[in-house]
Amino acid sequence: MELVGHACRTWGVFQVMNHGINTSVLNRVESAGKSLFSLPIQQKLKAARSPEGVSGYGVARISPFFPKLMWSEGDVIEEYEKEMKILARRLMWLMLGSLDISKEDVKWAGPKGDFKGANAAVQLNSYPACPEPDRAMGLAAHTDSTLLTILYQNNTSGLEVHRDGYGWVTVPPIPDTLVVNIGDLLHILSNGLYPSVLHRAMVNRTRHRLSVAYLYGPPPNVQISPLSKLVDLTHPPLYRPVTWTEYLGTKAKYFDKALSSVRLCAFNRFG
Numbered sequence: 577m578e579l580v581g582h583a584c585r586t587w588g589v590f591q592v593m594n595h596g597i598n599t600s601v602l603n604r605v606e607s608a609g610k611s612l613f614s615l616p617i618q619q620k621l622k623a624a625r626s627p628e629g630v631s632g633y634g635v636a637r638i639s640p641f642f643p644k645l646m647w648s649e650g651d652v653i654e655e656y657e658k659e660m661k662i663l664a665r666r667l668m669w670l671m672l673g674s675l676d677i678s679k680e681d682v683k684w685a686g687p688k689g690d691f692k693g694a695n696a697a698v699q700l701n702s703y704p705a706c707p708e709p710d711r712a713m714g715l716a717a718h719t720d721s722t723l724l725t726i727l728y729q730n731n732t733s734g735l736e737v738h739r740d741g742y743g744w745v746t747v748p749p750i751p752d753t754l755v756v757n758i759g760d761l762l763h764i765l766s767n768g769l770y771p772s773v774l775h776r777a778m779v780n781r782t783r784h785r786l787s788v789a790y791l792y793g794p795p796p797n798v799q800i801s802p803l804s805k806l807v808d809l810t811h812p813p814l815y816r817p818v819t820w821t822e823y824l825g826t827k828a829k830y831f832d833k834a835l836s837s838v839r840l841c842a843f844n845r846f847g
């Protein structure tokens with residue numbers, strides 16, 4: 577737990593092994609993703625996402641939130657979602673536990689602490705090989721509008737996280753290992769103790785890269801604000817309460833200024 581806390585405070589990202597997700601589920605999701613993306617374009621366009629739509633085939637959105645399955649691709653995605661949900665809950669308590677937060681401190685987690693109304697979405701990202709990777713963008717730098725994101729990347733590197741003083745750092749793919757990153761809402765909940773890590777995906781010169789992001793968030797209309805246990809006179813709340821729904825709207829409008837737009841500035845008169 578200490579190591580998780582340290583990783584959350586410093587990098588806002590860590591990799592998790594022995595996570596309990598069956599290798600065969602990971603492999604099958606990867607091949608389901610591959611076969612979907614390798615369908616002829618005409619076929620994929622039949623499932624095109626409308627401009628206002630929430631699911632379907634399309635270019636990546638920076639602040640994705642799909643309340644439904646992205647593809648009706650059958651069992652493996654459903655199975656993946658089910659397993660990820662269990663892992664996400666465990667990770668939440670591990671991360672919150674390292675801040676000394678327990679079930680009683682998070683009312684919306686429910687009496688059993690199972691985050692019953694939590695919302696999540698699976699997003700498949702496809703990055704075709706690019707002969708001139710420096711001239712192309714995979715996924716532009718962003719933070720996730722989630723509590724946390726669990727990312728499976730096939731064995732092709734591309735994910736980079738940013739940390740002041742270090743610059744962009746590659747998160748190497750390790751077999752059977754998942755990347756966990758803090759999203760903006762956990763950043764708010766932790767009153768800024770856990771940074772939502774800025775990250776991006778680069779394209780690969782010779783290899784097709786695929787990643788599967790499990791985007792985990794709270795019930796859409798619950799007010800998320802710094803946990804009262806982390807707030808006192810010397811640590812005033814840094815953010816105002818915001819629902820996930822509201823935050824996604826803010827993110828769509830202000831993108832990288834979203835987090836600062838919900839920041840309280842009473843103690844930042846010169847900022």
Ligand SMILES: O=C(O)CCC(=O)C(=O)O
Binds near residue numbers: 699776787
């Ligand atoms: O493909 C990756 O490694 C990153 C994906 C990502 O950041 C996202 O889906 O939010």
Ligand SMILES: [Fe+2]
Binds near residue numbers: 718719720725775
């Ligand atoms: Fe992301």
